[in-house]
Amino acid sequence: MAASETSSETTLRHAFGNVLSFFILLLIGVLAFSIRLFSVIKYESVIHEFDPYFNYRVTQFLTKNGIYDFWNWFDDRTWYPLGRVIGGTVYPGLTLTAGTIWWILNSLNIPLSVETVCVFTAPVFSALASWATYLLTKEVKGAGAGLTAAVLLAMVPSYISRSVAGSYDNEAVAIFALIFTFYLYIKTLNTGSLFYATLNAIAYFYMVCSWGGYTFIINLIPMHVLLCIVTGRYSSRLYIAYAPLVVLGTLLASLVPVVGFNAVMTSEHFASFLVFIIIHVVALVYYIKGVLSPRMFKVAVTLVLSVGLVVCFAAIAVLVALVASSPTKGWSGRSLSLLDPTYASKYIPIIASVSEHQPPTWPSYFMDINVLAFLVPAGIIACFSPLSDASSFVILYIVTSVYFSGVMVRLMLVLAPAACILSGIALSEAFEVFTRSIKFQLPGASINSQVSAGDNISDSTMAHNDMAKTDKSEDTLKERPSRKNRRKEKEPVEQPSIRSRIEKRLLVLPLEASILAILLLVFLGAFYVVHCVWAAAEAYSAPSIVLTSQSHDGLHVFDDFREAYAWLSHNTEVDDKVASWWDYGYQTTAMANRTVIVDNNTWNNTHIATVGTAMSSPEKAAWEIFNSLDVKYVLVVFGGLVGYPSDDINKFLWMVRIGGGVFPHIKEPDYLRDGQYRIDSEATPTMLNCLMYKLSYYRFVDTDGKAFDRVRRTEIGKKYFKLTHFEEVFTTHHWMVRIYKLKPQKNRIRGKIKKSKSKSSSTSTKRSGARKKNPWH
């Protein structure tokens, strides 16, 4: 009687818990979506930064021309004159996702523009990512931890920085794909279901479509499988979770044009194949062990080991020789710079020059994951009690992602979900301990709670806040395959339940301490929320094409970039070529619709080095380089008037380095005075005569009469000079973008110098001296 009563009561509580968690999840989704709308509210519904403009342009092409034209798109507006095969060099996941959303909305007669869809793709997917986090954490530590982790992820600043509305970049969908793939892997691992394994391969395929970071998955999962094998946790579930993923996942990955044969050829994927072999060997060993008698097994082992080792060594030797024969050992530059953090700065300035490829500073950890940094260790400890396949995976995930985030600030993004999951586990465990302590000590509740604690002891692996409790006590009723493994564990636990009940009593903390601790945890959470909202509103919402500055006389808006791009699109011929540093390539093609020489897809180092060389050369040599590339206009970004620090003068040393890396006549020391980069009167003559200096500071003295550069906080070195081969055609309102036109070749060639200006000497030798320093010839 009493038993049935309790069971119906628990069913009710269970149903109530489910409904509650459903609504909590819904609210988490709303939170994740709405916290990312600050950028739209504070600025406008506009695509942000650099790469998103390219993605936006590709999406426009996709929606206009269809998927086959997108696949075969040869873009002749970038990398002039090389062009770029967009279809084969882009991760199409994001574009296809947004294109599909747009197509569905349009066929439902919801006429949203492509831009709107692109702007809001990232917030929508961050809601999905929070739900995926819930699922993943629930598989690891129960629904309570899942909900906590989902809340944390919904507003973790690191992820917000890449997924505010308008930040239409690969990471926006890739983080969801990453977490969801991990969830399906854990789910397969817990259930041993081939259905989930197949889903896992498909989720992995989506991840491969979306982001180059998929190599993280295809290395992390094999590492975990290896860990399980080594620690004696091999099971058929592990085999089912892993083997189909490798086979199907690799097949699917090689369907993505940008990956193609890389899926089987490069070292990034090597680990998965090695572990694939190992898991088969282990499976065979387990099988034979079951078939043979122990004695026969020993004989077989010695036989197989001696033969197998020889074969293995031979195979490994061949593989190593193959890999070693390639100059980079089969690794791509970006992967190598992950494994060896000093690699990029030594060999590939183009990777090192990107600010998001720099190692992060300590404050950026606090900025990006805030209190999670302190909760993660507690979460790791919670994962160890007890250690399951799933929790060991989470531990492995956090350990590797902490390392990667230490190498590149941009990979903080991979760390964020792991930190959220572990912090969620830590928080929910802590709450569980404290609330239980209070519950046991509340007068009049002790008997009931003892009973319920007894019910739940079997689920000691689970997290125990209120909802989790009801959920877990239903295990036996639900007959879900996911509990199979847990039931195995249950049996030994059941017998010493009395002992564990005593232990439970011992774990109870003093009432006052518990209440205080709960309060402190709530404060911690509140602090986190406040920080996240501040980060979303202030730090990460600026679209970077529109800048604002708050000064004593009100808000200033700097809309110079769009002003310049609009000028280009209205005042230049449609086939004119615009040269600028590669940062502005994507924006120029997307907003001004003009052909550019280099852009943010830095696939051709030589081409970028050519532009860098031109920018670092004196005017005439630069003119020749640009002329040989059919350039009509040169665009430079200059922040000296308004104090915009990420302008071309501050990036200039990278242009020198990258240019000098290919064309050795550009030497970095020529631009430095005693190792210092300066543009004041102490600057070297090479610096003062290079094109970048001249284009940035031309007529600058006219603004205030002193030519005071507000970014470098100094007066410039050379104030009065004329341009001979370039003419200024447009300078934006705040001088942030300056556009110059290449002057045509002189119509006449002057004779000898006769009491005339000095410039004639340079023009009269134009033909003869030409082409010498031009890297194209």
Add this chain to the structure above:
Amino acid sequence: MRSICTFITVLTVLPLLCHSFSNENPTDRRLLVLLDDFSIKSSHSIFFLSLQSRGFHLDFKLSDDPKLTLQRYGQYLYDGLILFSPISDSFGGSLNLGAVLDFVDSGGDLILAADASASDLVRNIATELGVDFDEDPSAMIIDHTSYAVSETEGDHSLIASDDFIQSDVILGKTKIEAPVLFKGIAHSLNPANSLVVKVLSASPSAYSFNPNSKLSQPPSLTGSAVSLVSVVQARNNARILISGSIDMFSNRFFTSAVQKAGSTNKYKKSGNQQFVTELSKWVFHERGHLRAVNVRHHKIGENDEPAIYRIKDDLVFSVEIYEWSGKSWEPYMANDVQVEFYMMSPYVLKTLATDQKGLYYTSFKVPDVYGVFQFKVDYHRLGYTSLSLSKQIPVRPFRHNEYERFITTAFPYYGASFTTMAGFFIFSFIFLYNK
């Protein structure tokens, strides 16, 4: 995105040509003649008459005419300018050094004649055009071996030269037999200057010095460095004739008999008239002016210009080139016109075949490289206007379905995968029902 693929013809030179040389009515052309005094009009009348008879309107003005102007409301009033005013130090009206140079830069043609004691203005104009007259204002060209024989043994400053440039385009097809009489100042050219061409050179024994003073130090200009008459073709194809002697154009020199010192040949008439007339024909674009039209290309077997080519396409390229004969556009005949298929460097370089009616054509296979290519015709020949045509055309790689579907060498792999599939099927069948 269609607009991206659409290429635009970039004819860099032709629009500039139209300034100087209107293709619609190239015969009705006006020239401004600036004179130091009107006596030159009669003393050089043969030259002026020959111009008028060829259809030019001549507008004679004194160089210090206060109403002198070349343009009105931004339009040039003249197609050419003849400066027969070697000694005037400044022009009247709005005309000055800058105005003359602007006139040239916008395509106007120019004949500039200097003389001994030429003004700084004339020298400066010449310098800006790439010709340096001897800086000594009193110097003249003197030649003691190839002077023109006359009754009085003079100072040998009247020289007879027959060292012409070998160019049918500039000097006409008929060979100039008689030497040209020249009395004036010498100039030199910068050898690095590719635009200026020496038409009449002095003999190796010529030098430039003041004939009335004693030769105390070596003269600055001697021998073959000395040029007597030069022509310039600016990059916009404006043509300029610069002569150190205004007398070269005079009736007296046109009609006088000439005998070169040391030569027994005595000509009844000097070569001046023929030389000057032919040169003026060249300067005023009656000869050597090329025009390229109808730059076309298409795939073999098609007629429309595609917006984009694929690698390994076979294509036909054609261009029509005509030359102005003074009255009409005649087909230009040559066998050395080449086209480049160019992307940072030429991938294809082919000589064009011609049908002798002005059409030049060739066909070739697009190289196995994708990118944004250009058809380039860069045709620069002595005396002819330069042709620089370029037409941009992107070349794309194969589409995903343009590759071969089945490759013979891959048949073992197809076989392997299909046998594996079949084997797996049979295995599953046996495994499941073998109980």
